[in-house]
Amino acid sequence: MDKQEKRRKRWSLEDVRQYLTEHGIRASIYRLKIFEYLINERSHPTAEEIYNRLKREMPALSPATVYNTLRLFLEKKIIQLVNVEKNEGRYDATLSWHGHLKCLACGRVFDVHIETLKLGGLEGFEIFEKHLDLKGLCPECLKTKKYHKEG
Ligand SMILES: [Zn+2]
Ligand SMILES: [Zn+2]
8 A cells, every 4th residue: 555545535425425415316325335345444345245245244135236325336437447448347446557467376456556658550540438558467476376377
């Protein structure tokens, strides 16, 4: 965790309520809890991970509610889909321009801060989306050597 990350404060449910209201979203308890989880954990969870985690404290939560809430958040552009892996949808409430690194051993997805990035050959193009996706090993897995490169 770098300095910038440590300084980030955790969002209270009240912070989340205000944020959702500002974006024209009625703040039901499920919506509050799902957004709070995304913004505070920053672990880029899948819908299934969100469901499994929040179900513990809210047994009446259904997978459909999680999916519908995520779809609403995407529509309102307060979260984004992370594209590191084509076959799994991961969600991110951090919207500023940053990249992602997927650890090939533990499967976690980390934020990558981008300070300078020079791209060439784009004269005459118009860019609508930009993604920076990296794959590698996190320091923890490197230390424990959990991963053995095949081949
Ligand atoms: Zn790892
Ligand atoms: Zn991210």
